[in-house]
Amino acid sequence: MKKKIQFSLVYRDMWQSSGKFQPRKDQLERIAPVIIEMGCFARVETNGGAFEQVNLLAGENPNDAVRAFCKPFNEAGIKTHMLDRGLNALRMYPVPDDVRALMYKVKAKQGTNITRIFDGLNDVRNIIPSIKWAKEGGMTPQCALCITNSPVHTLEYYMNIADQVIAAGAEEICLKDMAGIGQPAFLGKLTKMIKDKYPEIIIQYHGHSGPGLSMASILEVCNNGADIIDTAIEPLSWGKVHPDVISVISMLKNEGFEVPEINMSAYMKARALTQEFIDDWLGYFINPGNKIMSSLLLGCGLPGGMMGSMMADLGGMRTTINNVRKKKGEDELSMDDLLIKLFDEVEYVWPRVGYPPLVTPFSQYVKNIALMNLLTIEQGKGRFVMMDESMWGMILGKSGKIPGTIDPELVELAKKQGREFTDVDAHTLLTDALDDFRKEMDEN
Template sequence: MEKEVKFSLVFRDMWQSAGKYVPRVDQLVKVAPAIIEMGCFARVETNGGGFEQVNLLFGENPNNAVRQWTKPFHEVGIQTHMLDRALNGLRMSPVPADVRKLFYKVKHAQGTDITRTFCGLNDVRNIIPSIGYAHDAGMISQCCLCITYSPIHTVEYYLNMAKQLIDAGCDEICIKDMAGIGRPVFLGKIVAGIKKIKDIPIQYHSHAAPGFNMASILEVCKAGCDYVDVGMDPLSWGTGHADVIAVQAMLKDAGFKVAEINMTAYMKVRSMIQEFMDDFLGLYISLRNRMMNSLLVGPGLPGGMMGSLMADLETNLESINKYKAKHNQPLMSQDELLIKLFDEVSYVWPRVGYPCLVTPFSQYVKNLALMNVIQMEKGKERWSMIADDIWDMILGKAGKLAGPLAPEIIEKAKAEGRTFFNDNPQDNYPDQLDKYRQMMQEKGWEFGQDDEELFEYAMHPAQYEAYRSGKAKADFLADVEKRRAEKNAGGMNTKEPQVLTVDVNGQPYRVTVAFGEVDPAKLGGTQAAAPTAQAAAPAGEGKDILSPLEGKFFLVKNAQETPVKVGDKVNKGDVICYVEAMKTYNAIRAEFSGTVTAICVNSGDAVSEDDVLMKIA
């Protein structure tokens, strides 16, 4: 009897692996019937991780998007699955246990069938609680082995991990080859070994960029894999996934039973994807992410992260070249920065204990490497800027690292008075739902159907507040207009700041959009008549606290923290605010003791390197 292999369309990850955003809910609802009409998918990845945050960045409600997007697939019996970051839930930083439990209840009620849980450290202590949460909510628990290639990550390592998860009651195993660097024979041995432990459903997820994944798909299917994740044109290959047409043809020729593809419907979906890209999503997609690149075999960076990496590089390249221009040094090209980054990732990764390069730890390693490159290009020392979330990974607060830390990292931790942690990571993050309930009641906000608004606020507090105020949508629409103007040069005078008016649910916002290097004094910022809009404190006397990098300014990163106010006394070394960059909150500390005399930007505002954030006298 022919072995059957079923296909899952990773529609969410296709977009995330290409660029910054996924389609809006109206676009998702439009494309769903054509995906169904293709007739070849047993499963569709609908949400998870970046999907939730992207909707908040749009200024849209992600709960509404999940409900509408999953509904048509349910009606025809196609299973929906989502990505869960275990201890980190749907965000980049750890989540309290009560929020994790509510997460499962909410997502099942919204229409998600399968939760694909992974820990970037492959620490089963972070994954196993999610098995129980999924079962309690009525969901299928699919647990991941995050694949990487190192002296530590052997076949035996992965089989031992799989056995622990199976013994803990998971329903399925996902071989999450997020960077596509798993060698084909190596992966086949893992799948065959798992099937000997238990004949459990196995799903293979892989990215195409390094060039291994078609051979890997064939090997894992020969070893007994049941489901294969696929993409489709024009968002297949490159940093994305193998196209369903090629995978289907290869497996069919190899003697596997596979579903037929309705090519008329395929072309409909293909046309719609291009339509969405032409609308605005293509403004956030680097052409480099559409290409295969064997250089990725070395650093092993995941496809889902490469989508945003090129945008990050553009921003940081500008910062580096501003410095070089001021110091009469030759400017750097993007290719030069990319190679320096890849080399630095290869240097950093083993020294911070070989965390699997998957969210959030791929971002942590990449961010740390990029910060090292930036600092060294500006004449500073390596390791001179390490975000607190990255320290938590290094210190063991997020889970056990696979390998040992380099002596230079241990010495730096000791020099800064940081302590290592060996107990259960969840113990570091106490329950918080009651606090968020109180905050919502004080604001007059409803908890929402199935407590979904409470969940969203607790999971993404800063982004949720920006969404509720209308600021998120105003900033997003302004950024789209800026990018369109840059693309269509000549349609707008790009040498001077432009004042645009954007409409957010009937509320007009005046937004100043700057192109290139401009005088900050000419910028008016984002202004809104909405009562929730917060005015920046007037500038007072004192020394400037400057932003060390480009990103978004926040006074706090969660409800446990109390924001600094004008008039507060602070001590040298105190955390006074954050700059969120590349999905990581970078703590800004007081450089001296004194009194805060001015807070010069609003929470959620974009800031550039060397912008004045606060004044302290």
């Protein structure tokens, strides 16, 4: 018998990768005991990422929802974890140091045990402060390596990041394969490199299913020393989300690993409840296309977590682009036509902005640059003429160090617009703001 493999249910990410909503507090309270009853999960991802933002959009207090969802797992001895955007904390843009430090104390009090700290640029300067604050706040710091494929994202590149965050106190490493484009053999080699050097470090693999490599990747990382695998359950498994726990357990059991049994009666209850929650929202925020895997994602590398919002953006842009084409006497583009054009444009833009890993918020920035390019090309204006401050902030280094090299065309464009590049430690650009926020809360 091979080593024991544990499983995590990424219930938060299931919802937000298939759409952009999640169950209400009362629904989370109903599903938690059933997840526990399934008997196969050592961990559950309960919050973080877009959870708190979406809760607010739904008119709920996310603090109440996190406490309610974590409580049953805490009592059952199942660890809870959250997704943490490092410099951005729970936002889409940078957060001052004093707010980030306080967040970990708050999340620990709410019942979250582990924080998965990632940086969209893999800049350790944005991760390392959070390791210290997480420990001080009573949480386990798990540091993520955002996986992608490019000439600069080599095994040595990732091992260098792992060395730095482990030296800074990271107790676990997550291979965050947010687009599912990590090549299985590469992921296996990386897992072995980390385990051989740091056998005591827990390695958790998080791989989305979009392009179809995730099951092979899971097998490779497990055969090379991974400890925990992120999984999903029906009706939100597969598609752009994660492999189903039933299939993963079956595969690993057949490979000789020690794996838990699943209480299938509880699985079917959890499946039915999840479908009930979807029906309660009338499926408003789930694009049916997100249930379909697509090999087209291998080229552009866009992550599953943004597919819902991307398709909505594309639908709106299609109308505008087709109006331009009609005036020129050209045929209209179908959604499929435009989708392929967008994927091709992302492939064009991505290396020119320095190969930032395509994960929040940089996946959105690169996609938005590509989408705006499609419009301005149709208008005869060329590329890179509609970029906002966030997109420029990424290019100029204001969010951290870009892994690759910025294209000379963009360097020249920045110079013409009076913009300056920087290699400053991004979190030092922000001043503490807790007192201001407390004042604002009192006033409101």
